[in-house]
Amino acid sequence: MRHILSILLENEPGALARVVGLFAARAYNIDSLSVATTEDTTMSRMTIVTHGSDDIIEQITKQLNKLIEVVKVVDLTDGNHIERELMLVKVRAAGKDRDEMKRLADIFRGRILDVTDKSYTIELTGDSDKLDAFIAAIEAGTILETVRTGASGIGRGERILKI
């Protein structure tokens, strides 16, 4: 099952390598990973999307907690949460495709950030399914390039992850 883990960790060199190394060493999966510093610059917040059985997710959480630089780990999938991912996609937009591409971008609430005679660069945010749906909706041959950030997650309501 897909899980989205939120991790608060010390903003120190090597901390990211420790997390990634743990997944590699124990043969866990990373579907996506995003990380940046928080409002407190001594701390980083990481979101890892992974999948595995309940036993494996339990081990992942425990092993992450064992890392000295990890302050807190929360499995956001345990409760209501919001997740967003950003995608930039460069598509061919010439001739009759051009209008259709604009319409599709609008339907998905995408924004066109850059325009040339032959292409659009579209920004899309949403959960991963929505981004996947956009990719599926446009003709594969028109995609020139995609870049995705991986999901960032946060709990809904009063649920917060802080020290």
Place this chain on the structure above:
Amino acid sequence: MTQQHLTGAEIIMRCLAEEKVEFVFGYPGGAVLNIYDEIFKQDKFKHVLVRHEQAAVHAADAYSRSSQKIGVCLVTSGPGVTNAVTGIATAYMDSIPMVVISGQVPTHAIGQDAFQECDTVGITRPCVKHNFLVKDVKDLALTLKKAFYIAGTGRPGPVLVDIPKDVTANKCAFEYPKEITMRSYNPSGKGHSGQIKKAVQLLLDAKKPMIYAGGGVVLNDASAQLTKLVRMLGSPCTNTLMGLGGFPASDPQFVGMLGMHGTYEANMAMQDCDVLLAVGARFDDRVIGNPGHFFRDGRKIIHIDIDPSSISKRVKVDVPIVGYVRDVLDEMISHIQASEKKPDAAALKAWWTTIKAWQSKNCLAFKPAKADGRIKPQAVVQALWKATGGDAIITSDVGQHQMWAAQYYPFDKPRRWINSGGLGTMGVGIPYAMGAQLANPDATVACITGEGSVQMCIQELSTCKQYHIPMKIINLNNRSLGMVRQWQEFFYGNRYAESYMDALPDFVKLAEAYGHVGMKIEKAGDVEGALREALALKDRLVFMDFITDETENVFPMIPGGKGLSEMILAEEL
């Protein structure tokens, strides 16, 4: 008063003194020359010069295992570190508290592929509890403080501090923090009271209780508590390879070691009990074999461990208790004392009748040799036990001899049995005995080894000479890599691929070349006399080369992937 400004190297000396370090095991090199220059000028600790960095780490490891203090070693950058990696991984697998200080090329040269540069933090990351690269001398004292704190608390383990050469030369004000708190590291101490109560209830209600105790009992010095609890409950108790001595082997409630080469009774009781209490142990593959086979409907498992990730990793447990085993056992004992309920005497009697029937298989029996016959390796271990009054510190290497040592030298006290249980590192025997002897100068220290393993760190005979380490080396020489050969015999149709040791050295001459005493023993009838003679040479290292019966195998044995009750016994072959 103005604060004193010290160089990084001086700061290291002060920190080690603050931590009351007695020995630093190490080997000098370019990146650590500033540190060695300060070592030359100080007399707070003794530096032990090994002959290979791997041995420095093993010796520091055994120093820790045999004394409960934190072992310290010092190696140079590049090859110094890579040589140390085997030792670090060995300590990590067995949760041994240790601080490894490594030199690094100067900060400005890092990443330039400098001479003797390697990515030490990267290379060691998966086999340390934590590691640090100190880039500023101002961080040095705090980092070393953290290193000792992390190494020795929670589930212990090795911590490496990588120090670039310029950091050892730069100066700053020195202050050693008395206390340390880290927001990201707070090992939980006391177990959950509700869980502990639940565990006690289960144990008191049990008809067939079983206690399975591992290395955590030894590491946390909880032997007294374990022994008390087992006696109160009247249950059988088994120890893992790492836990031997954690419960006295001579106690009638001890059913021997469990696992791949454990006793029939211990393995059967593990499988057949109705309440299992696991204390500081981790249900690893060499202990329970196949987890699917181990599963029994209705059996309740209680698991005490300081490391939450050890709980429900391989085996689902019913009552997890995270905490220091000593504290948890103490609390369990007081609950039992306060409880009106007592263990079920009638049920225990029936349970012990079953266990006694298993014990009557006499699974460790072996055919004794005639006086002029070939030496049985098991008999050598038994004779050593007799000759040392069962009170020696025994180190071992890895292989058949290790299992025979574990099976035939019953330990009544913890920290007397020093071996590489998790990583299974051949070559640890001699350096382990060095570390153990230095930590326990008055103890008899014997290294039970084989002609394969012993050659993996044989160079340390030179270190032993330099520091007058009078260990007794019991070389069970069967001219083959016995454990490999045993598997080839059982599972590979007697195809003994590369498991023979051809061109062995003359170990007597080799020992003599290093300035020690060598003995070769070839007849079964000579074993006891030779051991007495060697042990009488109290101030000399004696290398005893026992030419043993190479056809002997280790029994009982659970083949890989099989379950605890699927043992092969000697009598069945």
